[in-house]
Structures are given as C-alpha cells and as structure tokens.
Amino acid sequence: MSQVSAKEVKRISDKNMDLFYDYLRLESVSAQGRQIKQTAQAVQVLIENIGGEAKVLELEGAHPVVYGFFEAGQAGDSEKTLLFYDHYDVQPEDPLDEWHTEPFEPTVKDDILYARGVSDNKANFMARINAVEAYKNTEEGLPVNVKFFVEGEEEIGSPHVDDYLKAYSDLFAADVCIWEAGSKDSEERLGISAGVKGIAYYEARVNSADIDMHSSLAAIADNSAWRLVQALASMRNTKNEITVDGFYDMMTPPTDLEKKVSAEMPFDPNASKQTYGLKHPLITDQLPYSPEEALVFYPTLTISGLLSGYTGPGAKTILPRQAMAKIDVRLVPGYEPDKVTKLLREHLDKHGFEDVDLELITSVMPFRTDLEDPFVETVINSAKKVYGEDKVVLEPNAAGTGPMYGFGKYLNVPILGSGVEWEKSGAHAPNENIRLADFYQGVEHMVVLLESYQHSEK
Ligand SMILES: [Zn+2]
Structure with a gap:
C-alpha cells in the first residue's frame, strides 16, 4: 500500500x-x-x-x-x-x-x-x-x-x-x-x-438581397432561408449519414484495442433518453455503427443554430434577405480543420451553392x-x-x-x-x-x- x-x-x-x-x-x-x-x-x-x-x-x-x-x-x-x-x-x-x-x-x-x-x-x-x-x-x-x-x-x-x-x-x-x-x-x-475529439466551428451565410422584401415577391425573388436550408440538407441524408464527399475517408481507422475498449464502455440508451427527454429514437438506430462507436470514433456535423427572417409572435410575411447557420463539426483522429473546410467548400460548390459563404470561426485538433x-x-x-x-x-x-x-x-x-x-x-x-x-x-x-x-x- x-x-x-x-x-x-x-x-x-x-x-x-x-x-x-x-x-x-x-x-x-x-x-x-x-x-x-x-x-x-x-x-x-x-x-x-x-x-x-x-x-x-x-x-x-x-x-x-x-x-x-x-x-x-x-x-x-x-x-x-x-x-x-x-x-x-x-x-x-x-x-x-x-x-x-x-x-x-x-x-x-x-x-x-x-x-x-x-x-x-x-x-x-x-x-x-x-x-x-x-x-x-x-x-x-x-x-x-x-x-x-x-x-x-x-x-x-x-x-x-x-x-x-x-x-x-x-x-x-x-x-x-x-x-x-x-x-x-x-x-x-x-x-x-x-x-x-477536436472541433471545427463554422458560420454559413446566404445574402440574397439588399433589403427584406414583401413576401409576395417570392413569386420571382430567391429566398436566402430556402437557399441555406437546401444547402444544409444536401450535407446529410435522412438516415443521418453525412453526404459530403470524402468526409468519412479522413478517419484514422480505430485499432483492434481501441475497438475492444470502446465495446466495453457501458452505454444505456434508455438513460440518455431519460436524461435529455429525447423525443426521437437515437440516430444510431439507422447507422451501421453503435452509439458507443459513434461517441468515440465518428465525426459529427451539427447545425448548432439557425437565424433568418421573422421569428416573433404572430404573422409577418417577409422574404428574408439573409440567413445564417452555425455549424460544428466534431473531429476524430485523422481530421484537420482545414481539410474539413476544403471538403465542405467543395461540396457546396459542386451542388450549386457557390453563394453560400462558409467561414471557419474556431477550431481545435483531436x-x-x-x-x-x-x-x-x-x-x-x-x-x-x-x-x-x-x-x-x-x-x-x-x-x-x-x-x-x-x-x-x-x-x-x-x-x-x-x-x-x-x-x-x-x-x-x-x-x-x-x-x-x-x-x-x-x-x-x-x-x-x-x-x-x-x-x-x-
Ligand atoms: Zn469547462
């Protein structure tokens, strides 16, 4: 002793x-x-x-x-x-x-x-x-x-x-x-x-006009909120897979020992559901890996905030001139913030979202x-x-x-x-x-x- x-x-x-x-x-x-x-x-x-x-x-x-x-x-x-x-x-x-x-x-x-x-x-x-x-x-x-x-x-x-x-x-x-x-x-x-895990934190912005417009003009004018949500939606499918080309390829594959250790980690899905009052099933239900593996080995791409148009009480019919999203990407070994930025930029450009401005605000390596x-x-x-x-x-x-x-x-x-x-x-x-x-x-x-x-x- x-x-x-x-x-x-x-x-x-x-x-x-x-x-x-x-x-x-x-x-x-x-x-x-x-x-x-x-x-x-x-x-x-x-x-x-x-x-x-x-x-x-x-x-x-x-x-x-x-x-x-x-x-x-x-x-x-x-x-x-x-x-x-x-x-x-x-x-x-x-x-x-x-x-x-x-x-x-x-x-x-x-x-x-x-x-x-x-x-x-x-x-x-x-x-x-x-x-x-x-x-x-x-x-x-x-x-x-x-x-x-x-x-x-x-x-x-x-x-x-x-x-x-x-x-x-x-x-x-x-x-x-x-x-x-x-x-x-x-x-x-x-x-x-x-x-x-590391992090790469972004602001994504769309500016579609100099001023907010009467929403009757939606018949002819583009809407920055639509542009932004379409751009964001192109990055993840409804099975919760991130669809940015090359996004998962950066991962350093976990070693056998790392996999063994993660498999031994206790995880109670019901405890998480209760603690947070989750209203939806865990997203890993649809993914080919377990919640433990998701928490340890996989990156995330998260919409942390969205801002556009009128969000006060009652109805106000405007066509928003700008939209902004905060996005955080949790990084695992193999990922570097600059490489992630490059892939996200390439993805947006390839899908016709050149007008979506993407700025890396802060980052930490895994x-x-x-x-x-x-x-x-x-x-x-x-x-x-x-x-x-x-x-x-x-x-x-x-x-x-x-x-x-x-x-x-x-x-x-x-x-x-x-x-x-x-x-x-x-x-x-x-x-x-x-x-x-x-x-x-x-x-x-x-x-x-x-x-x-x-x-x-x-
Ligand atoms: Zn702290």
Whole structure:
C-alpha cells in the first residue's frame, strides 16, 4: 500500500480547505477577463506554499499560464516526470437567479460543495496539490518529478495553449500527463478518457438581397432561408449519414484495442433518453455503427443554430434577405480543420451553392493517446485500487473537445484524464458542485497514481 494513508489524505485535504475556498472565491471568468491575474498569482502561491517552484508565464495578448515544479524525493525516481494539466479560469456564473447559493462563495450542503468552477476545474487542481503535499511530508518524498501547466483560457477555447507549449516546450518537458477532468456516472463508475475529439466551428451565410422584401415577391425573388436550408440538407441524408464527399475517408481507422475498449464502455440508451427527454429514437438506430462507436470514433456535423427572417409572435410575411447557420463539426483522429473546410467548400460548390459563404470561426485538433502505452494501464490500475475493480471505465477519447493536441505534439506525452466530478456536477451550469467524498477519493487516486507510476516499466 501507499506510503500515504487514506487518513493522511483526508487530514491534508481538510487542512487545505480554507485555501481551497479562497481559490474558489476568485472570480476568474476568462470570457469577461475578471480577476485573471490575481487567480494566476493565487495558483503560483498554492504551489510555492508547499515547496514547489512556480512561475507565472505571459505571452502578448494571452492570459497567463502558471508553471509549477516539484522534484522527486530521495527515494523517488527523478528520471520520470508527470505533468498535470489544469485550468484556473471558469465559466460566467449566469443565470444568477437559478443559483441556490452565491456562485463565488463556496457553500457546503449535505456534503456537497457548491461554487462556480469547483468541478471545472478548481477542485481537480486542488486535489493534485493535496496529493503532492501528502508526499512532501513523508520521509521518502515525491515518487517522481511533478510539473504543472495551469492555464487561464480553457473556457474560451484555449487559443494560446499551443503558443505557450511551443515557447516553453523545454520547461514543460515531461513523460506523461494527467488531464483536468474525469467524472463518475450514474452507476458511480469513474470515466477515464485517453483523448478528446477536436472541433471545427463554422458560420454559413446566404445574402440574397439588399433589403427584406414583401413576401409576395417570392413569386420571382430567391429566398436566402430556402437557399441555406437546401444547402444544409444536401450535407446529410435522412438516415443521418453525412453526404459530403470524402468526409468519412479522413478517419484514422480505430485499432483492434481501441475497438475492444470502446465495446466495453457501458452505454444505456434508455438513460440518455431519460436524461435529455429525447423525443426521437437515437440516430444510431439507422447507422451501421453503435452509439458507443459513434461517441468515440465518428465525426459529427451539427447545425448548432439557425437565424433568418421573422421569428416573433404572430404573422409577418417577409422574404428574408439573409440567413445564417452555425455549424460544428466534431473531429476524430485523422481530421484537420482545414481539410474539413476544403471538403465542405467543395461540396457546396459542386451542388450549386457557390453563394453560400462558409467561414471557419474556431477550431481545435483531436487527440487520442496510444492505448498500448504502459501509462494507460498504470492510470487504470491505480484508479481501480481506489475506486474499485469494476468502477473504472476507460474511453479511447471523450465525445467532447479540449486542448490536448498541443501537449501530444510539443511534449509527446500520453494523456489521461482523472477527476472528481459526478453526473450532477453541472459544469458550466448554475449550482455547479462536487461531492466532498469524491474530492477525497480524487486526492487518493493521485497519491496512488504517483507511486504506481514510479514503479511502472516506463
Ligand atoms: Zn469547462
């Protein structure tokens, strides 16, 4: 068993609770640039307080990134370095009237801690800090070197992560990386992701006239709303297959191991139907692959928003001069935003929609860790020790998006996520929370993981 007992984990975590609360009180809303510098400094202090070396790094026009370093102890392996990726920024707290507590005043009710940013991602950062401190108090010290990369722009799409990694790749050099997040599901199983999907986000626009017209003119004048929906409809058939030429060809085929791991992921279609109140069957009912495979291995093409014409109460008969759609494409390994843009453009032109303007607004590359990497087993086995043999679920990559790609590219590390969220954490939503029991367990997982990593083959 570990040099650090579960009792010690709890003692350290409780001792640091005031510091944790102060960290949660900082209103580090990146979208609004609130208290960003103070929060970066607070992260620096939290690292330095327990004997780490920390630097607040800055690049022009970017929120600071905090670097942290702790050297392996005398009985540790200083040849190995584990990097923690976390972020100190949070989402805006609105709608305020839906909160039952003050968003920036951490409040515990029935062993649940409520605060904006607690689940995403301040508790995970604090759990890492507590785990490191627990080892600093032992005679042997830390099992391996530990570094931190704590950014302040995750909630606005991490536009400068790659710039920081490029500029400071030597500083952040590491062998393995633990990502910010991980949540328990309705069956109390902890999900551990080995990657993320990427995203390419577009605005599509049609302008068919200088002014909106009386809709009697629909007899002769084209309608931008019709043009746009026809263009969109040409991209997907009623069986929910994306019909853009070459769209599926970009996919790096999943390996046998990836397929096996995805087949073992628990998925309950009824739970999804209930959670979201779905009124239609799952779209995978008509597709030649399973929901699990869809979530992990397949790209999506989603109309995220539509805007045109009159949408107020009652009737107003106009012929809209313009129409706009927001489209997001979730990318899996093999897909690059620029290639996707090229295919979509070619598709529109080929189908006579040259007048549909398509603009790439933002993009993130996908990333998936090689599941053969020994670190995958180290993380999974250490989690099983803490959470239980049948309470840990590996997914080759999450269905969502995050800035992992640069870490793979510039640092060449395997990346796995572990965190203290649960199914009702409500990240980005009002009443965001974590269960305190999950928090202690998360600290314990990091404690066990550091030691398992020291003794692993790589
Ligand atoms: Zn978030």
